[in-house]
Amino acid sequence: MKKILLLCTVIMFTALVSCSSGKDDGKIRVIGTWGGSELETFQAMADAAGIEIEFETTRDLNAILTAKAGKDGPYDMAILPNPAMLSQLAKDGKLAELSYLNRKNLAKEFGNSLIRLGSYGGKLYGVYIKASNKSVIWYNPEEFEKNGWKVPETWNELISLTDQIRSAGKTPWSIGADIGWPTTDWIENIMVGSAGEDTYQQWVDHSIKWNDPAVKEAFILWGQIVGNKANLLGGIDGTLSSKFQDASYALFQKNPKAFLYYEGDFMGGIVKGQIPSVEFGKNMDFFAFPKIKDKSCVVGGADVIVAFNDRKKVKDFIKKLSSVEIQTVAAKKGFMAANKLVDPAVYPDKTLQKSASILAAADVFVFDASDLMPPAVGNQGGFWDKSKEFIKKPEDIDRILDEMEILAAKNYGN
Amino acid sequence: MNIKFKNKSEVIRKIREIGLYYLWLFPAAVLLFSFLILPAIQTIGLSFQKKIQIEEGTIRNELLASFSEHYDEKITINKNLSDLENWENAALPVAQKYGITIDTTVFDELSQIKDIVEMIYASLQGKDREKGGLKIFSLENYKNLFTDREMLKAFRNNTIWLLFFTLGTVTFGLLLATMVDNIRWSSIVKAVVFIPMAISFVASGIIWKFMYEIDIDTGAINAFLDMIFNRILKMHYEPIAFLGRADTVNAALIAAGIWMWVGFCMVIFMAALKGIPSEIREACSLEGVDGIKVFWHIEIPMIMPTIIVVTTTMVINVLKVFDIVYVMTGGGPYGAESEVIANRMYRTAFNFNNFEYASAMAVILLIAVIPVMLINIRSFAAEQKNK
Numbered sequence: 178m179k180k181i182l183l184l185c186t187v188i189m190f191t192a193l194v195s196c197s198s199g200k201d202d203g204k205i206r207v208i209g210t211w212g213g214s215e216l217e218t219f220q221a222m223a224d225a226a227g228i229e230i231e232f233e234t235t236r237d238l239n240a241i242l243t244a245k246a247g248k249d250g251p252y253d254m255a256i257l258p259n260p261a262m263l264s265q266l267a268k269d270g271k272l273a274e275l276s277y278l279n280r281k282n283l284a285k286e287f288g289n290s291l292i293r294l295g296s297y298g299g300k301l302y303g304v305y306i307k308a309s310n311k312s313v314i315w316y317n318p319e320e321f322e323k324n325g326w327k328v329p330e331t332w333n334e335l336i337s338l339t340d341q342i343r344s345a346g347k348t349p350w351s352i353g354a355d356i357g358w359p360t361t362d363w364i365e366n367i368m369v370g371s372a373g374e375d376t377y378q379q380w381v382d383h384s385i386k387w388n389d390p391a392v393k394e395a396f397i398l399w400g401q402i403v404g405n406k407a408n409l410l411g412g413i414d415g416t417l418s419s420k421f422q423d424a425s426y427a428l429f430q431k432n433p434k435a436f437l438y439y440e441g442d443f444m445g446g447i448v449k450g451q452i453p454s455v456e457f458g459k460n461m462d463f464f465a466f467p468k469i470k471d472k473s474c475v476v477g478g479a480d481v482i483v484a485f486n487d488r489k490k491v492k493d494f495i496k497k498l499s500s501v502e503i504q505t506v507a508a509k510k511g512f513m514a515a516n517k518l519v520d521p522a523v524y525p526d527k528t529l530q531k532s533a534s535i536l537a538a539a540d541v542f543v544f545d546a547s548d549l550m551p552p553a554v555g556n557q558g559g560f561w562d563k564s565k566e567f568i569k570k571p572e573d574i575d576r577i578l579d580e581m582e583i584l585a586a587k588n589y590g591n
Numbered sequence: 592m593n594i595k596f597k598n599k600s601e602v603i604r605k606i607r608e609i610g611l612y613y614l615w616l617f618p619a620a621v622l623l624f625s626f627l628i629l630p631a632i633q634t635i636g637l638s639f640q641k642k643i644q645i646e647e648g649t650i651r652n653e654l655l656a657s658f659s660e661h662y663d664e665k666i667t668i669n670k671n672l673s674d675l676e677n678w679e680n681a682a683l684p685v686a687q688k689y690g691i692t693i694d695t696t697v698f699d700e701l702s703q704i705k706d707i708v709e710m711i712y713a714s715l716q717g718k719d720r721e722k723g724g725l726k727i728f729s730l731e732n733y734k735n736l737f738t739d740r741e742m743l744k745a746f747r748n749n750t751i752w753l754l755f756f757t758l759g760t761v762t763f764g765l766l767l768a769t770m771v772d773n774i775r776w777s778s779i780v781k782a783v784v785f786i787p788m789a790i791s792f793v794a795s796g797i798i799w800k801f802m803y804e805i806d807i808d809t810g811a812i813n814a815f816l817d818m819i820f821n822r823i824l825k826m827h828y829e830p831i832a833f834l835g836r837a838d839t840v841n842a843a844l845i846a847a848g849i850w851m852w853v854g855f856c857m858v859i860f861m862a863a864l865k866g867i868p869s870e871i872r873e874a875c876s877l878e879g880v881d882g883i884k885v886f887w888h889i890e891i892p893m894i895m896p897t898i899i900v901v902t903t904t905m906v907i908n909v910l911k912v913f914d915i916v917y918v919m920t921g922g923g924p925y926g927a928e929s930e931v932i933a934n935r936m937y938r939t940a941f942n943f944n945n946f947e948y949a950s951a952m953a954v955i956l957l958i959a960v961i962p963v964m965l966i967n968i969r970s971f972a973a974e975q976k977n978k
Contacts, residue, residue, distance in 0.1 A: 237941075239941065239942050240937070240941030240942060241941075243940075243941045243942070243944055244941060264709075265944075267709075267713065268647075268709070268712060268713050268716055269716065270713070270716065270717055270720060280699055280701060281699055281700070281701070284701055289701055292701055293701060293703070293705075296701075296706070297709050297713065298697070298706055298709035298710035298712075298713045299697040299698050299699075299702050299706040299707075299709070299710055300697060355834070355835070355923065355924065356921075356923075378669065382668055383648070384667075384668070411805050411806075411830075411832060412832075413835075414805070414831070414832035414835040414836045414924075415805045415830075415832045415835060416835070417832065417835040417836075417923070417924040417925060418803075418804070418805060418832040418833070418834045418835025418836075418924055419804070419805065419806070419832075419835075423804075423806070423809075552942060552943065553942075553943045556942070557921065557938065557942060558741070558938060558942070558943070562923070562925055562926060562927070563926075565923070565924065565925040565926075566925040566926045568925075569837075569924075569925050569926075580740075589646070589647070589648040
């Protein structure tokens with residue numbers, strides 16, 4: 178009886194599995210979070226490379242990859258939003274090494290740090306196809322002119338501008354933090370500016386503790402803005418429940434409800450999609466995240482493509498995706514290219530050109546810390562939630578950081 | 592065997608009959624066994640396990656100590672290997688300790704100490720996988736269930752859901768079922784109340800997320816309150832971020848949940864009420880008993896079995912509530928204020944990759960559901976008997 182049961186189960190499972198696979202129809206199956214214009218651009222890259230793709234968009238990539246990634250899984254490739262996910266998949270043995278690419282040659286085109294971030298244990302697993310600059314603050318130049326406000330260059334100037342707007346009876350900031358990553362980006366920018374590159378790196382590696390004075394200082398500095406609910410559109414509750422996209426519209430709608438907004442250079446497209454009348458440089462612009470000490474710093478992010486197997490078409494596609502030609506195709510459609518050889522003149526709009534120039538002029542470039550930490554620490558349930566909790570309860574800073582430290586100790590294992 | 596059969600053919604007939612039962616049962620049994628019982632046993636087993644593995648951080652600390660000793664200076668993780676002469680010798684003691692051979696051909700001028708740590712760690716993981724992973728018996732998962740701050744919040748919230756969601760759906764369902772037939776346009780009202788059941792819960796969640804928004808241009812509820820208080824009553828009303836405040840978020844989610852399920856309850860209650868013989872109502876009206884008394888003393892007792900079944904179904908429903916929370920807040924707005932067990936379980940398994948701990952949560956949920964299911968089965972059985 179047992180044997181028959183077992184046999185039946187096996188037969189059923191095989192039937193199920195064979196229904197869902199049926200690979201090798203020439204198309205490459207890619208999974209990622211991209212949709213809309215990002216997906217269009219990726220499609221254009223694939224077209225230019227002469228590869229047929231089938232893209233699956235998900236909002237819960239981490240969960241799907243935990244369950245289904247691997248050599249025999251349903252996907253050939255994935256676009257990951259951060260290097261921590263790459264490391265996790267690599268250490269679980271789920272990624273195919275890109276041994277057909279040469280790390281040394283690639284480093285000349287992408288820079289050492291992106292190649293290191295695409296590697297695990299000295300082996301290359303991923304190629305970066307899209308970069309972003311997360312160190313810009315958005316404003317409306319027309320409103321600034323009308324009110325006689327000046328673009329700040331240092332943190333202190335930013336704080337006094339905030340005070341100035343508030344004392345004029347207006348709301349300075351619009352922050353959307355229903356999800357936690359925009360708030361972690363804030364703290365990362367302040368952290369690298371106030372504590373410096375080395376300390377930032379040690380924070381990422383957990384070589385310093387979360388309740389270290391340097392980390393605390395970054396939160397306290399942020400508290401100069403979010404600690405006063407009169408600074409925030411919708412107050413604290415509104416901030417914690419609005420989407421980051423919606424928060425940005427407040428600056429550029431007809432009667433602006435707020436005047437400063439922080440998030441990466443990619444916001445331009447999102448605002449333009451909602452309010453088509455905005456024009457970059459006229460009534461929409463950004464300035465570099467102000468210096469806190471003497472150095473100008475940029476926090477960046479990047480999307481990386483990884484492969485789960487070594488099919489010939491996959492190899493071809495990966496090789497082409499890393500090339501200057503295909504990355505230029507993407508740059509023309511609005512991706513900030515990770516390949517440095519792409520000519521900045523091809524960018525379709527001033528936003529990207531300006532963002533790229535801020536990136537080039539920065540003294541320090543670091544990668545988004547929350548994306549480098551183990552997901553349980555850097556993402557939801559960890560840094561994301563704790564940075565939001567700080568907005569609500571700034572007086573609990575010590576408890577919040579102690580809890581982060583406990584979480585980190587558990588997940589880094591040191 | 593003291594059963595005597597008249598002849599051989601009857602024995603064969605009997606065997607055939609019994610065999611036929613099993614044959615009919617067989618597909619269902621296979622399905623139940625392979626998709627219900629087997630996974631349940633596996634989950635229970637998993638919940639008592641704990642992964643034993645060397646952490647990457649441990650290897651890192653050992654390697655850094657070995658390097659610092661070897662070169663007699665403090666070496667950091669991002670040090671380039673090309674700057675260190677004969678670094679293989681410094682890495683050797685740690686590699687030997689874990690029985691790993693370091694493949695030096697992998698490393699180039701870009702490589703750093705970090706890469707050696709990762710290489711040793713990845714090889715160890717690979718070895719573990721070949722062996723099927725090292726796991727020991729442990730009660731730690733269950734201990735964590737009752738000490739984790741997020742888990743305690745989830746238990747608290749599930750209890751709140753249990754009380755108010757069940758009460759809300761059953762009460763409103765019953766009220767609607769009794770009243771709706773007495774008004775004009777009753778079929779339209781019924782359809783409107785039942786429509787949410789036809790919308791996928793994820794879509795409903797997204798709709799409600801919009802409804803609760805603080806901005807009165809998109810948030811329908813705040814727009815409505817704004818109209819009532821600020822425009823009509825000329826009072827001062829600040830829009831409320833229903834999903835952004837710890838004191839309103841659970842109420843807001845439960846209200847959305849009730850909206851989704853009340854139609855279901857209403858339909859079942861209506862069917863039960865239709866089942867009451869019309870002679871009873873006629874007798875009541877002849878005797879001059881008023882409607883409220885009929886409701887309390889006749890209708891409620893007569894449909895009690897249905898009320899119990901609907902209540903227990905709602906309780907089971909609410910214990911595993913997931914989609915509403917996942918879509919609308921993901922457990923937020925901060926500090927797990929609206930977290931529920933099922934959402935926590937999903938995140939633990941698939942985002943944090945800790946299937947053992949998630950299994951323990953699943954087991955707790957199962958245990959919580961069992962008594963309710965027993966009540967349900969019993970009342971079914973009782974009903975069968977009465978017939």
